[in-house]
Amino acid sequence: MPRPAPSRRAEPAATSAPGARTAVALRLVSIRDAGRDGRLGIVSSDLARVLRGPTDTVQRLLEEWPMHVPRLIALAEELERGAGAPLDARTLLAPVPRAYQWCEGSTYLSHMRRCRAARGAEMPSDPDREPAVLQGASDRFLAPTEPIVLAQEDWGLDLECTLAAVVGDVPQGAPADVAASCIRLLVLVNDLTLRGVLQAEFAKGLGFVQSKPLRAMAPVALTPAALGEAWDGGLLHARVSCWVNGEPLGALDSGRDAAFDFGQVIAHAARTRPLAAGTIVGTGTVSNADASNGFGCLAEKRAMEILQGREPSAYLRVGDTVRIEAHDRAGSSLFGSMQNTVVDIDRRSEDAERQ
Amino acid sequence: MPRPAPSRRAEPAATSAPGARTAVALRLVSIRDAGRDGRLGIVSSDLARVLRGPTDTVQRLLEEWPMHVPRLIALAEELERGAGAPLDARTLLAPVPRAYQWCEGSTYLSHMRRCRAARGAEMPSDPDREPAVLQGASDRFLAPTEPIVLAQEDWGLDLECTLAAVVGDVPQGAPADVAASCIRLLVLVNDLTLRGVLQAEFAKGLGFVQSKPLRAMAPVALTPAALGEAWDGGLLHARVSCWVNGEPLGALDSGRDAAFDFGQVIAHAARTRPLAAGTIVGTGTVSNADASNGFGCLAEKRAMEILQGREPSAYLRVGDTVRIEAHDRAGSSLFGSMQNTVVDIDRRSEDAERQ
Numbered sequence: 001m002p003r004p005a006p007s008r009r010a011e012p013a014a015t016s017a018p019g020a021r022t023a024v025a026l027r028l029v030s031i032r033d034a035g036r037d038g039r040l041g042i043v044s045s046d047l048a049r050v051l052r053g054p055t056d057t058v059q060r061l062l063e064e065w066p067m068h069v070p071r072l073i074a075l076a077e078e079l080e081r082g083a084g085a086p087l088d089a090r091t092l093l094a095p096v097p098r099a100y101q102w103c104e105g106s107t108y109l110s111h112m113r114r115c116r117a118a119r120g121a122e123m124p125s126d127p128d129r130e131p132a133v134l135q136g137a138s139d140r141f142l143a144p145t146e147p148i149v150l151a152q153e154d155w156g157l158d159l160e161c162t163l164a165a166v167v168g169d170v171p172q173g174a175p176a177d178v179a180a181s182c183i184r185l186l187v188l189v190n191d192l193t194l195r196g197v198l199q200a201e202f203a204k205g206l207g208f209v210q211s212k213p214l215r216a217m218a219p220v221a222l223t224p225a226a227l228g229e230a231w232d233g234g235l236l237h238a239r240v241s242c243w244v245n246g247e248p249l250g251a252l253d254s255g256r257d258a259a260f261d262f263g264q265v266i267a268h269a270a271r272t273r274p275l276a277a278g279t280i281v282g283t284g285t286v287s288n289a290d291a292s293n294g295f296g297c298l299a300e301k302r303a304m305e306i307l308q309g310r311e312p313s314a315y316l317r318v319g320d321t322v323r324i325e326a327h328d329r330a331g332s333s334l335f336g337s338m339q340n341t342v343v344d345i346d347r348r349s350e351d352a353e354r355q
Numbered sequence: 356m357p358r359p360a361p362s363r364r365a366e367p368a369a370t371s372a373p374g375a376r377t378a379v380a381l382r383l384v385s386i387r388d389a390g391r392d393g394r395l396g397i398v399s400s401d402l403a404r405v406l407r408g409p410t411d412t413v414q415r416l417l418e419e420w421p422m423h424v425p426r427l428i429a430l431a432e433e434l435e436r437g438a439g440a441p442l443d444a445r446t447l448l449a450p451v452p453r454a455y456q457w458c459e460g461s462t463y464l465s466h467m468r469r470c471r472a473a474r475g476a477e478m479p480s481d482p483d484r485e486p487a488v489l490q491g492a493s494d495r496f497l498a499p500t501e502p503i504v505l506a507q508e509d510w511g512l513d514l515e516c517t518l519a520a521v522v523g524d525v526p527q528g529a530p531a532d533v534a535a536s537c538i539r540l541l542v543l544v545n546d547l548t549l550r551g552v553l554q555a556e557f558a559k560g561l562g563f564v565q566s567k568p569l570r571a572m573a574p575v576a577l578t579p580a581a582l583g584e585a586w587d588g589g590l591l592h593a594r595v596s597c598w599v600n601g602e603p604l605g606a607l608d609s610g611r612d613a614a615f616d617f618g619q620v621i622a623h624a625a626r627t628r629p630l631a632a633g634t635i636v637g638t639g640t641v642s643n644a645d646a647s648n649g650f651g652c653l654a655e656k657r658a659m660e661i662l663q664g665r666e667p668s669a670y671l672r673v674g675d676t677v678r679i680e681a682h683d684r685a686g687s688s689l690f691g692s693m694q695n696t697v698v699d700i701d702r703r704s705e706d707a708e709r710q
Contacts, residue, residue, distance in 0.1 A: 036418065036631070063391065098455050098631065100494035103564060124559045134561040135490040139455035139631035151528055155627065172700065173506055194627055204479045206489040207562025209458060213628045272510065272549055273568045276391070276453065276494035345527065 024072050025226040028185065029219055030058055030093040032143070038093040042075050047220060047336055049084030051075050058096055058221070062184055062277045065168055089336060094141035094217035095187055096166055096280065102138035102215075104162065104191070104282030105131030105265035107258045111287035111300060118303035119199065128259045131268050134207045138280060141189075142216035144338040148192060149213075150318060151345040156196030157213075157316040161240050161296035161324050162189040163254060164282040165262045166221065170275040179270060180234055180263030186227065188218035188240070188326050188335040189282060195299055195315060218324065218335035230328040234261030238326040238334055240286045242296060245321055249301065250294030252286045254326070318344045379427050380581040383540065384574055385413055385448040387498070393448040397430050402575060402691055404439030406430050413451055413576070417539055417632045420523055444691060449496035449572035450542055451521055451635065457493035457570075459517065459546070459637030460486030460620035462613045466642035466655060473658035474554065483614045486623050489562045493635060496544075497571035499693040503547060504568075505673060506700040511551030512568075512671040516595050516651035516679050517544040518609060519637040520617045521576065525630040534625060535589055535618030541582065543573035543595070543681050543690040544637060550654055550670060573679065573690035585683040589616030593681040593689055595641045597651060600676055604656065605649030607641045609681070673699045 029050065030038035040053030040061060054071040055061050061068060078084070106112050109127050116123055124132055142148065150157050166185040174182070191212075198211035224231045230238050237255030241248065260268075266281050275281075286296045295301045302312035316322065325337040384405060385393035395408030395416060409426040410416050416423060433439070461467050464482050471478055479487055497503065505512050521540040529537070546567075553566035579586045585593050592610030596603065615623075621636050630636075641651045650656045657667035671677065680692040 100453050100455060101492050103492070132559050132561055133564045135492060135564055137456050137458070137490060137628070139634055140629070149527060151627070172504060197627065202560065204487050205557065205560040206487055209488045209490055209624055210627045269564055272506070272552065272565045273492070274495070279494055 023225045024069055024076065024223060026072055026076055026223040027226055028053070028058055028061075028095055028221045029087070030095050030097050032091050032093050036140075037097050042072070042079065043087055043220060044079040044084060045226070047333065048087060049079060049082075050087040051079055051084045059099070059278050062166065062168060065184060065277075089219050090145055092219045093143045095185075095219060095221035096141060096217065096278070098140050099138040099166070099278050099280050100276055101279040102136040102282070103133055103269050103279070104136060104164070104284055105133040105260060105268060107131060107260050107265060107283040108285060108287035109259050110257055110289045111285040111296070114287070114300040114303040118299065118306055119202075121202065131260045131265045133265065133268050136208070136212055136215075140214055142214050142340060144217065144219040144336065144340075146216065146340060147343040148216065148322075148340050149345050150316070150342050153315075153317050154196055155194040157342060158193045158195050158298045159242060159244070159316065159322045159324070160191040160193055160285040161242050161250070161252065162191040162282045162285055163187070163236055163240070163326075164189050164280050165266065167266060167275060167279050167281065168277045170266060170270045170279070172270060172272065172274045174267055174270050176261070176263035176267040179266035180261070182266065183224055183262060185221040185223060186231070186236060187221045187280070188324060188338070190216040190322060190324055190338060190340065191282060191285065192216065193297070193299075216338055216340045218326070218338040220334070220336045222334060227334065228328065230334065234263050236326075238328055240296060240326045241324070243323045244298075244316070248294065249298070250296050252288050252293050252296050254286050257287065257289050258283070316342050318342050378580045379424055379431065379578060381427055381431055381578040382581055383408070383413055383416075383450055383576045384442070385450050385452050387446050387448050391495075392452050397427070397434060398442055398575060399434040399439060400581070402688065403442060404434060404437075405442040406434055406439045414454070414633050417521065417523060420539060420632075444574050445500055447500075447574045448498045450540070450574060450576035451496060451572065451633070453495050454493040454521070454633050454635050455631055456634040457491040457637070458488055458624050458634070459491060459519070459639050460488040460615060460623060462486060462615050462620060462638040463640060463642035464614050465612055465644045466640040466651070469642070469655040469658040473654065473661055474557075476557065486615045486620045488620065488623050491563070491567055491570075495569055497569050497695060499572065499574040499691065499695075501571065501695060502698040503571065503677075503695050504700050505671070505697050508670075508672050509551055510549040512697060513548045513550050513653045514597060514599070514671065514677045514679070515546040515548055515640040516597050516605070516607065517546040517637045517640055518542070518591055518595070518681075519544050519635050520621065522621060522630060522632070522634050522636065524632045525621060525625045525634070527625060527627065527629045529622055529625050531616070531618035531622040534621035535616070537621065538579055538617060540576040540578060541586070541591060542576045542635070543679060543693070545571040545677060545679055545693060545695065546637060546640065547571065548652070548654075571693055571695050573681070573693040575689070575691045577689060582689065583683065585689065589618050591681075593683055595651060595681045596679070598678045599653075599671070603649065604653070605651050607643050607648050607651050609641050612642065612644050613638070671697050673697050
């Protein structure tokens with residue numbers, strides 16, 4: 001898999017922090033096979049080589065995590081010694097191909113402020129008192145190179161750069177620190193939105209169904225321990241970049257301007273019910289208050305253009321390609337790159353066959 | 356399993372309707388085992404006996420349905436000839452113990468009208484033009500006899516009698532008739548709601564997360580063909596009854612007062628994306644315009660009491676037991692009975708051990 005900085009420093013496969021019995025530096029993928037979940041793979045820290053995981057799917061691993069830790073550590077060490085087959089990104093599904101729950105909180109308030117201002121909608125009262133969290137669908141995530149099927153261009157397809165935590169079992173009523181300790185994996189998501197459909201759903205006040213098509217994921221899911229300095233226990237400090245047809249749209253600092261950390265968003269979702277292993281909790285679109293970093297979605301860019309009296313940029317059209325990637329301070333690609341091209345609904349089977 | 360009318364008429368195990376190659380009269384359960392999905396069982400039409408299914412879980416069956424049809428027909432016929440072990444409702448999980456997607460449409464507008472009037476909230480514009488659909492969590496459903504864990508009585512726990520369809524793969528953009536043909540199973544759900552938490556989430560306009568605790572399911576899932584005259588292709592014509600501590604709350608006619616049928620709600624959810632096999636699509640709380648049938652939730656009863664200047668009934672408290680069941684015209688219990696008792700959060704492990 002291509003990546004900008006191949007010379008990542010060697011790292012210990014497991015931490016020895018107190019209470020971190022389940023912590024292990026790990027990069028996971030799901031390799032396409034005949035089933036809907038693919039086959040679990042573990043990849044080297046340079047994302048170049050892959051070994052089969054200790055169980056069949058990422059979901060099963062999430063359910064049985066502690067019992068697999070010794071084998072996971074051994075596999076990660078084998079990979080760092082050069083074991084494994086070459087990794088081909090085109091053979092991958094989303095690292096979590098489907099999940100039993102998706103919810104997301106609006107962590108980056110500058111995203112909400114710009115989008116709502118452009119629609120003339122009000123901000124929720126006290127937006128930084130508690131996260132605004134919503135449920136989404138998780139029955140299938142698009143693979144990192146899979147086409148995005150769009151039936152009507154006037155639906156206003158937009159990308160949204162989003163980070164998400166995949167958790168183990170979270171007890172009902174868990175406080176934020178306990179919730180954060182349940183994080184098993186981090187993933188990078190394109191939380192696609194149909195802006196032209198959203199307005200009508202927003203008016204109904206029940207959240208978003210038709211305005212949320214299938215989301216896409218970057219190929220690799222990382223454990224917090226594999227993120228090194230980029231993870232401080234509650235936030236990912238990375239540069240999240242996106243391009244449309246090769247043109248940079250944004251290069252956001254995900255460690256800045258977050259009103260809530262992952263633990264707080266997960267605790268919010270778990271206040272009145274437990275969350276089962278495999279639940280994915282997203283941050284909402286990564287956004288910086290400083291507009292000079294650009295934007296993680298077209299809606300924010302359009303909002304700024306409209307404010308400046310300029311013609312707003314177009315939403316995504318058939319043929320457009322979106323690329324999203326996140327890098328740590330050393331310039332290493334953390335999750336690998338996702339690159340998805342928008343196709344017309346009538347071309348979906350043709351494209352599926354070409355894959 | 357106890358049921359009111361044991362003398363159900365014999366029925367063909369499969370229909371011979373054109374295009375109904377996958378139609379088979381089937382009653383499914385999930386039997387508790389060490390895993391989260393349980394073990395698929397098929398039960399006799401009198402809900403008294405059970406045989407193991409042709410594959411391990413209901414989710415797998417939903418994904419592979421057509422290939423299992425011949426074996427399913429044979430098993431159903433064996434059951435009608437008296438095969439199978441006695442069925443004990445206490446050994447059952449929810450028939451769908453977890454799912455990759457839950458969404459629900461507000462099908463019965465009298466429910467929305469009464470609830471919103473009581474809160475002073477407005478109805479959506481044109482509520483009968485298209486269904487108001489929202490996403491929910493589906494990472495775990497409570498078993499038919501499992502306790503409902505409640506941390507605070509002032510959260511205002513309410514039951515909600517809801518019907519739901521479990522679908523096979525639904526193509527993106529499927530019209531209502533195609534969507535209806537994707538229905539594999541019908542289930543009866545207690546779509547529990549925390550009314551005291553809902554108001555604050557409703558004000559944010561992003562749907563419901565904290566106000567929706569784990570939902571419960573009646574023990575048996577039925578194929579449309581097993582519903583006989585109670586299924587007309589788009590609606591279930593049953594009497595849906597609920598009791599709180601043995602006191603009747605409502606006995607609703609689910610075939611009346613539905614503004615939309617299942618096909619329309621599923622098609623709404625699938626307008627901009629496919630729905631994967633195992634997706635559950637609910638109807639919202641079953642409700643009749645004629646209040647003399649009672650109510651499928653406490654909120655509607657309270658709304659009427661408040662309008663009449665009476666003291667509103669209390670929401671559910673620790674120790675209360677909710678029973679929900681649905682019967683066809685002949686008085687046969689379609690889904691079996693679910694009976695869930697509210698317990699304090701500190702008693703949850705104690706109760707789990709007693710199970």
